Amino acid sequence: MTLVSLISGYGYPVIISDRAVSTPGQLQKVVLPTTNRETLTETPVSEFNVKSLIVQDILSVSFVGNFTILEQGHSEILDFFMHRSVTIANLTELLDTHEFVKSKDCAWLFVLGGPEFSNNQTQVIRIGNWIHYDERHNLDVHSAGSGAREWTEHLIENITKIEETHPSVTLCKQRALLICMSFIARERANTNQLMDGWGGGFDVIYYEGGRFHRIDPVAYIFWVVNIKTIDKFTVVALIDNSYVNQNVIVRNLTIGEFKIHYIRQLNDRSINPENFPFCASRDAISCIHLIDDDGVIDDVVILYRNPDDTSPALYFTTFKDGKFGIQFDELYIKALKASIKSYTQ
Secondary structure, eight states, rough: OOEEEEETTTOOOOOEEEEEEEOTTBOOOOTTTTHHHHHHHSEEEEEEEEEEEEEEETEEEEEOOEEEEEEHHHHHHHHHHHSSOOOOHHHHHHHHHHHGGTTEEEEEEEEEEEOOOOTTOEEEEEEEEEEEEEEEETEEEESSTTHHHHHHHHHHHHHHOOTTOOOOOHHHHHHHHHHHHHHHHHOOOOOOTTTTTTOEEEEEEEEETTTTEEOEEEEEEEEEETTTTTTEEEEEEEEEEEEEEEEEEEEEEEEEEEEEEEEEETTTTOOOOOOOOOEEEEEEEEEEHHHHHHHEEEEEEEEEESSSSTSSOOOEEETTTTEEEEOOHHHHHHHHHHHHHHOOO
């Protein structure tokens, strides 16, 4: 299993994990949740899982490594805290008395928050092999897994700098989502997807108000705009991510096809929910492919959200006269057009 990254800075930690699960010594083609299509070549990836867990709202656990050991550890963590509160003392007891954390074939990340800490502080425990980067002010990154080095290098090169006078959890979430979008966009365009055994989408956890939260729901939306007619937008894919009992439902609406990908937590044996295609969100990251007659000339990434829960959704799916479609909020489209006009001037 393949990537976990803790991004710290400005007092708001964000934890990102990919969803690919690789099987050593095996190669196969798999259907990518980010494209709805089978990989063009055989890859080490055999399936997709959620590699993060939130326990009692105040403990975040993420993991990479040997799948069998991770399943065992995941189960033991849930069993241990079934009738115990999450505290510093109880977490210490778990780590001191359970064998799964001693395996050299896994890396674990425990981030503890809650009432034992103040001012949005947390306790971080890393077990296993981690890559560490802290050479930039207010950017501290720990990553583990087969994708750790490539992820860290790309993150350092592309992460958005936050104005120090206005740091907030929202801005820290946004810069994490922008990095996720850049990898998803590259995965969709690449003919050698998952060859390093990682990718397939991302789960993002952040800490605010003494609790851990998943960014839920969130959508990655891809558009095409011809540089000669920048007022005409064509949507090519909408990838909606939402959670049910910490399992993720990916609704991928790509031109000409619609698929639901149900990605489970480890040890989850529940039956897939019905294929319910309807979805909506106030959060979206948009990647606009600017093209001319010769093809793509640039990608513009825009993060936009409606400001509060009373605002309309940026998009919602529709079903009329036997046809499935997507309706976009007018203010969202206006914001995209304004951004492209500003970018091309």
